Amino acid sequence: MPTAPKKHASTDFLRLPPGGVVSCTEGWLPAEQAAAIYKELLESLDWRQLPVYLFGRWIPQPRLTDFHGDPGTRYRYAGLDLHGRGWPAALDVLRESVVLHTGERFNTVLCNLYRDGNDYMGWHADDERELGRDPIIASISLGASRRFLLRPARGRRGERHEFVLASGSLLLMAGDLQHHWQHQLPKALRVDQPRINLTFRRVSG
Numbered sequence: 001m002p003t004a005p006k007k008h009a010s011t012d013f014l015r016l017p018p019g020g021v022v023s024c025t026e027g028w029l030p031a032e033q034a035a036a037i038y039k040e041l042l043e044s045l046d047w048r049q050l051p052v053y054l055f056g057r058w059i060p061q062p063r064l065t066d067f068h069g070d071p072g073t074r075y076r077y078a079g080l081d082l083h084g085r086g087w088p089a090a091l092d093v094l095r096e097s098v099v100l101h102t103g104e105r106f107n108t109v110l111c112n113l114y115r116d117g118n119d120y121m122g123w124h125a126d127d128e129r130e131l132g133r134d135p136i137i138a139s140i141s142l143g144a145s146r147r148f149l150l151r152p153a154r155g156r157r158g159e160r161h162e163f164v165l166a167s168g169s170l171l172l173m174a175g176d177l178q179h180h181w182q183h184q185l186p187k188a189l190r191v192d193q194p195r196i197n198l199t200f201r202r203v204s205g
């Protein structure tokens with residue numbers, strides 16, 4: 001049985017060995033702005049439940065997704081082949097803000113809609129080739145608060161860690177985190193409201 005994760009304050013900075021970094025900033029977007037963007041994206045994005053290829057079979061993703069990026073960008077994971085075709089205005093404004101905040105020139109965003117606490121994302125690392133060796137990932141949360149967990153990747157030792165991601169928070173993952181740690185957004189059966197997550201990534205090739 002894994003031990004209980006170490007809980008972190010919603011504004012915290014973590015170093016996860018050997019060279020990973022996670023930071024969480026609650027209230028990065030003011031509450032009113034987060035609520036307005038949440039409503040706009042919920043209503044305007046093209047939310048779909050796409051099938052993914054995992055463990056040798058095609059299964060519906062346990063959440064809805066949409067993808068945007070600069071024309072010509074391409075992101076592939078779990079059998080999906082996603083192409084950037086430009087930016088809806090609301091996402092472009094957020095992109096500019098995270099670029100200014102981090103200095104990273106993000107050119108895509110993967111949008112996740114968890115309709116309620118039954119929707120989730122399983123353990124994984126963002127380690128696709130097009131993200132490069134040590135990607136910076138900027139993740140904005142909107143809507144219902146959900147738990148976000150980190151654990152050492154297979155073959156490594158260490159504690160589990162937990163953040164609660166509230167609406168308007170910004171989570172950053174950087175350094176070599178994606179090589180040595182995995183993350184997930186578990187089910188939360190008491191949550192009956194939707195949550196949107198936007199993960200800005202820089203892809204090449």
Ligand SMILES: O=C(O)CCC(=O)C(=O)O
Nearest residue numbers: 112121126148185197199
């Ligand atoms: O919804 C979240 O906060 C997690 C998203 C995530 O892990 C991903 O897009 O890779």
